[in-house]
Amino acid sequence: MHRKRLPILPGAAGMLMAGALFGAAVMMPAWADERYPPVTDELTKKECGSCHMAFQPAFLPARSWAKIMDTLDDHFGEDASLPKEKVEHIKAYLMKNAADTRWRSKMMRGVRKDWTPLRITELPYWVHEHEEEVRPSAWKDPRVKSKANCKACHRLADRGIYDDDDYYEYRGYGLKRGGYRDDDDYKYRRGYRDDD
Amino acid sequence: MKKATLAIALAGSAMLLGGVASGTSTAALAGSPQEMLKRYAEEAKAAGIMPEGGFSAERGKALYLADHKGGKPxxxxxxxxxxxxxxxxxxxxTGKLIKPMALSKTPDRYSDPEKVEKWFFRNCRSVLGRECTPLEKGDFITFMISQ
Known part of the structure; x- marks a missing residue:
C-alpha cells in the first residue's frame, strides 16, 4: 500500500504556510480542547436536567445511553421513570450524538467494545483527567457533593466547556488560587461572553 | 406598577405557551393546589379510603419525615x-438545588398535574417501593400548603 504524500510546497510559499501554521499552534490556548457540543434537544435538557446537569451526549457511547434509558426505573439508585414516548425521543437524541459517533473521541479511550460503561466518571479518560488535578478531599466538599456535579468546578459545564481547569483553584478546591476576584472576573479574563 | 407589568408579562407568556402546547399542558396552566386536592379527594373516595375528616397535614408531615422500608436503599x-x-x-x-417544597416558598408548586403526578410516581417508588395512594398524595400536599 502506497500512502499519498503531501506535495512539497515551493520555497517562499512553503515558508509562509509553515510560519502561519506554527503561529496558529503557538497562539492556540492549551485549554481550548475540552469542549463538547452542548445539549440542544429541549426535552433532553428538561428531563435529564431536573435532577442533575444534562450531561453532553458525547460523554458516553451509544450502547451506554441505550442501557441507561432502558433502565430508568433504577437510575443509579433512584426511580427516574418517564413515559415511553419521552424515553424513546431522548434515547434517540443521545445515541445519535454519542461519543462513538465522533471521530477519535477521547471519551472512548480504553473503552473496550464489550464494556458498556454507565457512569461517565468511570471512563479511563475522565479518571485520568481528574485523579491528579483534583485532591481527593475536594469530592467531599459540601459544595461538590457528588462527582456528577460537574458545575461545582466547571462553571460553564452546561455549555459544554470543560477546559476551565483553573477555576476550581479560585474556588478553593485545589492547592492554589487562580487569582480571580469573582465569577464575572473569571469569565472576563477567560474571554467567555455571557451569550456564548 | 411593577406588579401590573409582571402580571401582563405572565399572562402573555401563558397565552403563548397555551397556544403552542397541546391539551395536557394547557390544563396544567389552569391548575392549582386546590384542584390537585380535589382530584385526589375524588380518587380517594372512589377507592373507598377517604377518612371522615378529609386530608390531614399531620399525616402528611409524618409521611414526609418517616424513614420508610421497601424503597431503594x-x-x-x-x-x-x-x-x-x-x-x-x-x-x-448529585448536588443540584431543589426549590423548597413548602407552598409559601415555592408558590408554583402542586399546580401542574403532569408534573405533580410524575414526581409522586417516581419518588414514591424510590422511597416507599410502591406508588402512593391518593390519600397519601392529598395528605402530602395538605401539609405542604400549611407550611
Whole structure:
C-alpha cells in the first residue's frame, strides 16, 4: 500500500504556510480542547436536567445511553421513570450524538467494545483527567457533593466547556488560587461572553 | 406598577405557551393546589379510603419525615433530598438545588398535574417501593400548603 504524500510546497510559499501554521499552534490556548457540543434537544435538557446537569451526549457511547434509558426505573439508585414516548425521543437524541459517533473521541479511550460503561466518571479518560488535578478531599466538599456535579468546578459545564481547569483553584478546591476576584472576573479574563 | 407589568408579562407568556402546547399542558396552566386536592379527594373516595375528616397535614408531615422500608436503599425518606424543614431548599444526590417544597416558598408548586403526578410516581417508588395512594398524595400536599 502506497500512502499519498503531501506535495512539497515551493520555497517562499512553503515558508509562509509553515510560519502561519506554527503561529496558529503557538497562539492556540492549551485549554481550548475540552469542549463538547452542548445539549440542544429541549426535552433532553428538561428531563435529564431536573435532577442533575444534562450531561453532553458525547460523554458516553451509544450502547451506554441505550442501557441507561432502558433502565430508568433504577437510575443509579433512584426511580427516574418517564413515559415511553419521552424515553424513546431522548434515547434517540443521545445515541445519535454519542461519543462513538465522533471521530477519535477521547471519551472512548480504553473503552473496550464489550464494556458498556454507565457512569461517565468511570471512563479511563475522565479518571485520568481528574485523579491528579483534583485532591481527593475536594469530592467531599459540601459544595461538590457528588462527582456528577460537574458545575461545582466547571462553571460553564452546561455549555459544554470543560477546559476551565483553573477555576476550581479560585474556588478553593485545589492547592492554589487562580487569582480571580469573582465569577464575572473569571469569565472576563477567560474571554467567555455571557451569550456564548 | 411593577406588579401590573409582571402580571401582563405572565399572562402573555401563558397565552403563548397555551397556544403552542397541546391539551395536557394547557390544563396544567389552569391548575392549582386546590384542584390537585380535589382530584385526589375524588380518587380517594372512589377507592373507598377517604377518612371522615378529609386530608390531614399531620399525616402528611409524618409521611414526609418517616424513614420508610421497601424503597431503594439510597432514598429511605423524602428528606434524603428535601429538607426536614420544607421551607428550606433541598439538594439532589448529585448536588443540584431543589426549590423548597413548602407552598409559601415555592408558590408554583402542586399546580401542574403532569408534573405533580410524575414526581409522586417516581419518588414514591424510590422511597416507599410502591406508588402512593391518593390519600397519601392529598395528605402530602395538605401539609405542604400549611407550611
Amino acid at each position: 439510597a432514598t429511605p425518606s423524602c428528606t434524603t433530598c428535601h429538607m426536614k424543614d420544607p421551607t428550606q431548599p433541598g439538594r439532589t444526590r
